[in-house]
Amino acid sequence: MRVIVADDEALLRQGLTALLATTDIDVVATVGDGRSLTRAVDTLHPDAVLVDIKMPPTHTDEGIRAALDIRRRHPDTGVLVLSHYLDSRYAMRLIETREGSVGYLLKERVSDLAVLVEALHRIADGESVVDPTIVARLINRRPRSPIQRLSEREREILALMAEGQSNARIGARLFLSPRTVEAHIGHIFGKLDLAPSDDYHRRVLAVLAYLRGVTPPVQDETRA
Template sequence: MRVVVAEDLTLLRDGLIRLLTAHGFDVVAAVDSGPDLVRALSEQRPDVAVVDVRLPPTRTDEGIRAALSAREEIDGLPILVLSQYVERLYARELLADGRGGIGYLLKDRVSDVGEFVEAVHRVAAGGTALDPMVVARLLDSRRRALPLDRLTPREREVLAHMAQGRSNAAIATALAITEKAVGKHTNNIFAKLGQPPSEDDNRRVLAVLAYLDGWGV
């Protein structure tokens, strides 16, 4: 799997390269600025990009801007964004096109190698990988605007795990309930969002993203 890495901190960039390479990824480019990222994504057209939100020259939002621009040029380009903090504006911008193949993790998550590698694979496959803290902040920021009362507390728990990209089996394990019960909660969530129950993974991703960004309800 071909990966482009964008990170301006040399130690972290080198660490990401070593980590990804050790787990079978082919790092085809590693850059440290927004303009270089745009060029690398355009030239390499990787299977997934791992991108820091803040890159030179201004270290504000070059990373996310470059990623969004590349995603327009390369339809559905999978992007996994890394950030030091939960920045709701950037997270919502990443979610705004309503497609899968996106992730937003705090940099602390990289220390959990298994979780990070799984997130890269998940995003590359068209799924989502949202940091639990990002999900919590997004839901909290929309609490007044969204009809969260439509969902039961358990359904909100299931939705939070769905938004992190977890399968029904993984959700069942995390919540100590049966997979059948998770399926029931999932169908209820889709029904309340106006989405007919479906086994289509892409529909599942779109419904979760639509909910988190306040669409379709």
């Protein structure tokens, strides 16, 4: 698996490269700003990129802008955003661009190499990964319509769906049978008024409805 690492902190770039070198992941380039990242992706066509949200020159949201640009221009390239900041709005901006192949993790997760490597493989396989800390904070907020239609168990399952967990993993976490998990997810789709269609598509829409229900909207300034 070929990956590009983008972060303005040289020590972090070097550390990530050294850590990933002990796995099956090949770091084909490291860059320190958003423009260099997009050029590297255009040239090297990696399987995935690791990118920080705040990079030069303004250290605001250059990383997320670069990530969104990569999603538009290279839809087969997975994007995993790493951030010091717990802000679910950034995760939403990524998830809303296209189904799957995106992720948002807090940088503290980097200390657990297995978590980082698993996230990279999952987004390369077309899944979406949202940091459990973000999901935990969201689930502890008072839900708004239409999420308020869901039962406590259904919200718990939807939170795990937001993390990108499969039905099998949800069942294992909550000690539920596969059939029970499927039944709960069916109820979630129904209560959120998601008409029958491709199940993966409905999972993405359900997660977006969940995140929108507890997070203020963010204007996509990349279109300005």
